[in-house]
Amino acid sequence: MSALLLQSIRSLVPVSDDQWLRIEAATQHRSFKKDEFISRDGEINRFTNFIESGSLRVFHIDRDGQESVIQLGVRGWWASDFASFTNQQPGLLHVQALESTELRSFSYEAVHRLFEELPVFERFYRLLVQRAYAAFQNRMLQNLSMDAEQRYLQFRQLYPELNEQIFQKHVASYLGMSAELLSKIKKRVYESDKQQKRATKPS
Template sequence: MPETLLFNNFKKYIQLTATEEEAIRSLVTRNKYEKGDMLSREGEVNRYTHFIIEGSVRVYYVDQEGQQHVVQLGIQDWWVSDYASFITQQPAQLQVEALEPTETYSFSYDRLQDAYIQIPALERFFRLLIQKAYASFQQRILQSLSMDATQRYESFRQQYPEMDRQIAQKHIASYLGMSAEFLSKVKKRIMQRDKSLRKRIS
């Protein structure tokens, strides 16, 4: 059940009473998106944070030359948003797009502010969520500075195996800071290396 998925996600960080869970049910909206639908657009204030029930989403930046750069990917049981815009309620610099038919539970900024008073544990949850997102972005920056392309992809594959299987190679490549063609070469080299290692072992 999607609702169970959501509350199990909350339980990773906080404990909620039955009354608090019922209050949260009244906060969320359940939304469906088709492939290519935008959950948030650059230049608009991002008023929602989204919990993915099913499907996948990318968060990306478009530079002055029109090139797209993926800064976050999300699949089932993930939270996605332009967090800078959501927290500050200033116009977004990022786009949030469904990569396939996707369903979410969405929480609005305004309703969350009121809910924090009623459900203090909810404020703690979203604070920890934002902290985790910040740590993840920092780790990604450090990896881009200290790892080569092969190491970055292997780290991604090990850390997010479901995402590696579900999301198109071009989006993973953009997230890792390389072209889809170059990622294809990286994967081919890894396969050849692993095949050679298996032969040596056998």
Template sequence: MKIQPLLTYINKIVTLTEDEELYFASKLVYRKYLKGQYILQQGDICNTSCFIISGCVKMFYVDDLGQEHIIMFGVENWWASDLGSFISQAPSDFNVQCIENTELIQISRSNIEKAYSKIPKLERLFRIIIEKAYVASQKRIVRNFSMSAKQRYLVFKQSYPEIEQRIPQYMVASYLGITKEFLSKIKSQIANQH
């Protein structure tokens, strides 16, 4: 199984012995998804946490008017799942869909609990991952309330330069909470300033 990127990621945070790596690996599932495929659909319970080996995904919800609102993107060495649904085992508010052909390592809720019991330091690892996700989410909320669309775009561009090159502009606009026409206007303003 192609789990080396995940083990490399883990070992930057906590150090696993060879036996611990083998045990943890036995709890993982490698999956390939095609562009456009859903990893999770709104209303389903999120039973797996996914580590992206290659590819790009978006997490979004669809409102009552059928409008798509992108909450986050995920690329290599990122985690992608609806954490709220995964933890609470309640139906998901979000969809997770592949923007590119994507390879993932998945761990189920029950297997993660088994791994915590056998390798307690994994609990520390996932606590750190969840803390980072929470902080990023809080910062995003503050940016959405306190910054102009142009400022939010510049932060996105600076924070995730590798993502912007890989996704259509209408998705960037949805993530920023603006129309693609308004995003084009912002980009031309920025280009004219240079």
């Protein structure tokens, strides 16, 4: 039983035990080694993925070979090339495991079968997509309105698990800056945090 997946679904919609058994039966357990690709640019992504353990990144490579991280994911998160999955067309993104990663995946066919059989699952999926879209819009607004240090501080506050678990170069790409700049920002923030702790420490 995937207790973590059940928790993710029940955080958005109530599902009975019988409904949960039907949902879980529609999943596929998939394992990936570090650096292994889950899907690639040019392929049709046939799965939407829930991360049981490990971490992954969703990224784009431009014509000059420059990588841009679009999404990061850790345990308890959903991640995939969503546009390719939804439209069942060749994608523009790579999805790669950053460490040994275990997924619970729903195929395109399984998702639509559950939509027909279990309206509660369709509602869950709609709410999941709405939240993801809202988060993406907020991120775009932050990139337009915040400087690099503000973006990092916001990221650290919202996603402490990503800040701790994901390699710095991937976090930097996600935040739209170089790894060198992120390193300088983290050092400056660390020193600022230390000074604040000293100032508030009882004498």
